[in-house]
Amino acid sequence: MFKVNKLTDYATVVMVDLVSADLARPSQKIANNTGIPYPTVNKLMKDLLHAGLVRSHRGINGGYSLASPANKITIADIIQAVEGPIALTSCVNNSLDKCTYEDFCAVQGRWNRVNKAVVTALKKVTVADMT
Amino acid sequence: MFKVNKLTDYATVVMVDLVSADLARPSQKIANNTGIPYPTVNKLMKDLLHAGLVRSHRGINGGYSLASPANKITIADIIQAVEGPIALTSCVNNSLDKCTYEDFCAVQGRWNRVNKAVVTALKKVTVADMT
DNA sequence: CCTAAATAGTACCAATTCAGTACAGTATTA
DNA sequence: TAATACTGTACTGAATTGGTACTATTTAGG
Ligand code: FES
Ligand code: FES
Numbered sequence: 001m002f003k004v005n006k007l008t009d010y011a012t013v014v015m016v017d018l019v020s021a022d023l024a025r026p027s028q029k030i031a032n033n034t035g036i037p038y039p040t041v042n043k044l045m046k047d048l049l050h051a052g053l054v055r056s057h058r059g060i061n062g063g064y065s066l067a068s069p070a071n072k073i074t075i076a077d078i079i080q081a082v083e084g085p086i087a088l089t090s091c092v093n094n095s096l097d098k099c100t101y102e103d104f105c106a107v108q109g110r111w112n113r114v115n116k117a118v119v120t121a122l123k124k125v126t127v128a129d130m131t
Numbered sequence: 132m133f134k135v136n137k138l139t140d141y142a143t144v145v146m147v148d149l150v151s152a153d154l155a156r157p158s159q160k161i162a163n164n165t166g167i168p169y170p171t172v173n174k175l176m177k178d179l180l181h182a183g184l185v186r187s188h189r190g191i192n193g194g195y196s197l198a199s200p201a202n203k204i205t206i207a208d209i210i211q212a213v214e215g216p217i218a219l220t221s222c223v224n225n226s227l228d229k230c231t232y233e234d235f236c237a238v239q240g241r242w243n244r245v246n247k248a249v250v251t252a253l254k255k256v257t258v259a260d261m262t
Numbered sequence: 263c264c265t266a267a268a269t270a271g272t273a274c275c276a277a278t279t280c281a282g283t284a285c286a287g288t289a290t291t292a
Numbered sequence: 293t294a295a296t297a298c299t300g301t302a303c304t305g306a307a308t309t310g311g312t313a314c315t316a317t318t319t320a321g322g
Contacts, residue, residue, distance in 0.1 A: 002217050002219075006221075012241075012242075013232070013237055016237050016238050024297095035235050039284080040281075042298085046298090049298090057297090058288080058296085058298045058299090059295090059296060060290065060291045061290085061296080061297090064298090084132055086133050101165075105166075106147050106262075107262075110143075110260070111143075113260065117253070138311095158268080159267095168311075171311065173269085177270065180270085187270085188319085190267065190268060190319025191268070191320045192319085193268050193318085194268075195269090
């Protein structure tokens with residue numbers, strides 16, 4: 001199947017939940033709101049944080065909040081945060097791994113076009129659109 | 132990672148190879164042309180055949196050929212042939228499985244928009260474009 | 263009619279990836 | 293200083309994927 005990770009799906013749910021957060025919202029509360037298990041939320045937040053999509057605040061009254069306005073955060077951002085660079089195949093420029101057939105392959109480089117088209121599509125939908 | 136199966140990648144290579152085939156081209160020859168192992172090509176062809184993307188001809192002088200002009204077959208077609216319906220999440224309409232959180236989920240149905248955008252993007256690139 | 267070429271269907275296995283969990287550590291506030 | 297909540301890392305069982313094997317069926321040609 002051609003699909004995103006379940007975790008990416010959850011991540012969008014989390015992001016949408018954070019839209020309604022004025023102050024920092026702790027993982028525990030996000031878990032309650034969304035029905036996603038607490039440990040899973042916890043894991044997700046780390047990825048979202050590293051990608052700069054949310055801000056964190058430790059200690060009592062700590063928690064997470066969106067790092068940018070909801071209409072500036074795209075689905076592409078979330079996918080990249082959770083799954084790494086978007087590379088439909090290993091032949092694509094920014095892929096982490098390398099294609100074994102690259103040397104004698106007939107479609108060399110052509111996937112870049114496809115990849116770009118998909119990324120563009122994913123950049124057009126924002127967290128605000130998902131609310 | 133957000134990516135298509137390796138087999139889908141191979142499938143495009145196979146399809147591109149078939150563009151230059153006037154008569155039916157056997158799996159074995161496709162394997163030689165592309166460098167993809169024969170058994171793998173064999174498996175692929177079954178999927179492509181079931182999806183109606185290629186025609187087959189058995190017996191001596193048999194083989195495969197494209198079922199439509201190269202500029203009418205899209206990347207979306209190939210992905211669907213190899214991986215089944217394109218459903219970025221299980222919350223998407225035409226998905227085969229069902230989302231566990233559906234009942235109380237805040238982004239219910241919103242993924243349909245994303246899915247549609249991606250499919251549209253994938254339909255814009257054809258086999259001819261990959262040649 | 264027989265044989266070789268080639269597809270068609272099914273089932274299997276090893277390796278990877280994924281989803282979910284656990285736990286010890288650190289920062290912050292009251 | 294105690295309670296809260298994030299941070300980092302690492303582990304596991306389950307699912308998926310990539311690749312292979314084998315048998316059956318169809319077709320062309322001698
Ligand atoms: S299959 Fe990777 S370069 Fe062509
Ligand atoms: S996560 Fe599937 S319906 Fe929302």
